[in-house]
Amino acid sequence: MFFARGYHGVSVREIVQACGLSNAALYHHFGSKENLFIEVFKGHIALVIQQLRLAGEAATSCRQRLTEMTEAYAGIVLESQSELQALRRDVMAFEPDERQRLLIDAQWQIPALFETVLDEGIAAGEIGRLDAHRVSIVLTGMILSLAVRRQIEPVSESLRDDVELIMNTLFEGIRNR
Secondary structure, X not given: OHHHHOOOOOOHHHHHHHHOOOHHHHHHHHOOHHHHHHHHHHHHHHHHHHHHHHHHXXXXXXXXXXXXXXXXXXXXXXXXXXXXXXXXXXXXXXXXXXXXXXXXXXXXHHHXXXXXXXXXXXXXXXXXOOOHHHHHHHHHHHHHHHHHHHHHOOOOOOXXXXXXXXXXXXXXXXXXX
């Protein structure tokens, strides 16, 4: 309901009716509509993290894991564009401190997952020493940039082509051959 109509477009009464609860039960478990929304927001991020972990689970190398996770993340961004925009819009209506805490927490969870894979690749000797934290931020930036490009202009390349471009740029760079 929050995704479809936004935080302010849904009343507590509608929420409790849809869930088959009473107002007292909702307030007992969450304390407020805002707290319920925060749990929905956190749940969405947790679901994305779980999907990314699953995507990279079967891969045997650092590059393969990053490739699978990158494709999964780009797909999630493309498929849930309206939900992500609705969540971000509604979070912006929160008090500045709460908004800052939510966005910062969500913003770093996905790069942290990529960072873990990079750290594991370094430890396994698959990739050289690098600042995995910064590289994970660059990687997620590349993913989001190419996903946004797909949303605003027609592209002839497949999503897999974009993922391969990202991986080649990350692993081989853009030097002349």
